[in-house]
């Protein structure tokens with residue numbers, strides 16, 4: 001039995017289904033008490049990885065260590081993990097109390113203690129008094145809470161959640177996100193949370209692993225993922241992003257002189273080994289890092305003139321699309337409340353100026 | 368007619384067809400209870416005197432009651448064992464990916480299409496070769512053979528409409544395969560189990576050919592009735608008996624349908 005440093009170590013794990021490689025050589029370390037998310041588009045292997053942690057799928061290669069113990073020989077019913085299933089999997093032949101108490105049989109608690117634990121769990125998920133209901137009498141959000149209570153009442157070392165909020169409507173989902181985070185902090189259990197919703201992952205998590213095609217593309221805190229994505233794919237998946245082809249003209253110490261399509265020549269701090277003199281790279285800029293104004297200084301290198309093509313009203317804010325000479329696609333800009341208002345005074349087809357801070361430029365390798 | 372959708376519009380030819388079809392199915396059967404109240408031994412209209420005496424006679428008819436008990440015993444054992452085998456068979460073919468699954472299912476289902484007489488002769492030869500004396504046990508064995516496919520078919524629908532993640536949730540909550548079976552699988556397929564028990568019992572109860580080939584000296588009810596037909600004066604007794612069986616079968620079928628409908632998680636209603 002190997003003892004590893006981290007609480008959970010996923011060590012070079014792969015899973016093949018025939019010719020399909022669902023999970024490809026994934027290595028992740030997760031600390032105790034962490035809220036960790038697996039984020040990626042549908043079919044990227046998130047569920048498969050979670051099911052290997054729970055023990056429902058064997059690993060094709062690699063090993064999972066939990067609290068220092070290798071898991072491959074341990075069947076699901078003996079693992080210190082519990083799962084909230086994507087479809088909740090609430091037993092229809094039992095009432096809510098029966099569902100929550102299901103995993104307590106072996107603890108031999110006695111009736112009074114068991115009832116107390118069940119009531120406590122219902123209290124925790126804010127459904128006190130629901131013990132006698134059946135699954136078909138409950139809404140999606142309530143089923144989700146019962147599934148959570150049923151898993152947490154076992155006091156697992158790790159809670160696995162497979163897109164638990166996916167079936168809920170937007171408002172309920174946002175409510176549940178806050179509750180889930182608060183719950184995780186109060187119980188202090190490690191959560192591994194699967195989602196395809198980047199906003200959800202960023203809101204909830206301490207750390208996020210972005211997956212695609214069975215691989216982990218980047219593993220970082222939400223802030224790092226947002227501000228310093230590793231590559232175009234991650235940047236594209238996390239939030240909105242404008243991409244520009246660019247060439248490195250010159251490189252001096254930490255400073256690169258770039259020729260960026262549409263934006264002209266500008267300087268940026270050179271991060272990453274791919275930034276070499278003469279290399280083709282991609283420059284990325286978040287819509288909310290761009291400032292829109294009616295007047296601008298043509299002499300400033302971090303400014304460019306364009307023409308307003310369309311705007312999209314998103315409720316709390318507006319997004320504008322600005323056509324710039326030399327760019328194939330219009331540049332997306334988030335409207336700021338300050339200064340420019342909601343941009344109502346802007347005319348479609350009118351001349352506008354975009355400016356940005358030099359630190360906002362993200363340099364990415366060409367894929 | 369204005370507010371009636373196309374699909375709800377009355378369809379006269381179809382209605383006539385349905386009535387004729389039902390008449391063809393049930394009118395002959397209904398003659399049985401009708402003439403069981405006829406005082407005369409001869410089946411002819413008009414019925415002159417009505418009587419309950421054939422029903423009264425049944426209560427004192429020792430051989431018939433013995434045959435009835437034989438049928439109930441054979442039916443009970445055959446239905447329980449077939450359903451038991453059916454549960455594991457259905458679970459195996461719907462849950463696990465077994466190599467050669469399709470041919471296995473075909474082989475299990477084969478007794479459905481093998482003519483009873485062939486099955487009867489084949490089993491008789493086999494049992495004789497093995498030196499086993501014919502008795503109600505051998506009849507039960509034959510009945511299990513014909514009941515298992517029905518049990519499998521009934522239970523397979525139930526298992527197919529059953530979400531696999533329920534069993535995973537049970538394992539996840541700490542129960543091994545055995546406890547998962549008792550605490551989740553069986554309760555969830557229970558309506559299917561009941562339906563299978565009732566179906567197998569009915570099949571065994573009125574099975575004639577295998578009981579004829581494989582039976583020893585103790586007759587089952589259908590064999591006894593067939594034997595009685597040689598004596599014309601016993602015909603009204605047989606009719607009364609038949610009427611009782613008809614009534615009971617009706618209730619059994621009705622009850623099993625009700626069980627399946629009532630269940631809110633049946634695959635049919637849950638979709």
Ligand SMILES: Nc1ncnc2c1ncn2[C@@H]1O[C@H](COP(=O)(O)OP(=O)(O)O)[C@@H](O)[C@H]1O
Nearest residue numbers: 017020021022041042043044045046047048049
């Ligand atoms: N039991 C299975 N048999 C065959 N292929 C599977 C199985 N489970 C998952 N896959 C495949 O593995 C890939 C990853 O699936 P999954 O882990 O469910 O992705 P996600 O949860 O990220 O949407 C998909 O291509 C899927 O078709």
Ligand SMILES: [Mg+2]
Nearest residue numbers: 043046047048
């Ligand atoms: Mg999934």
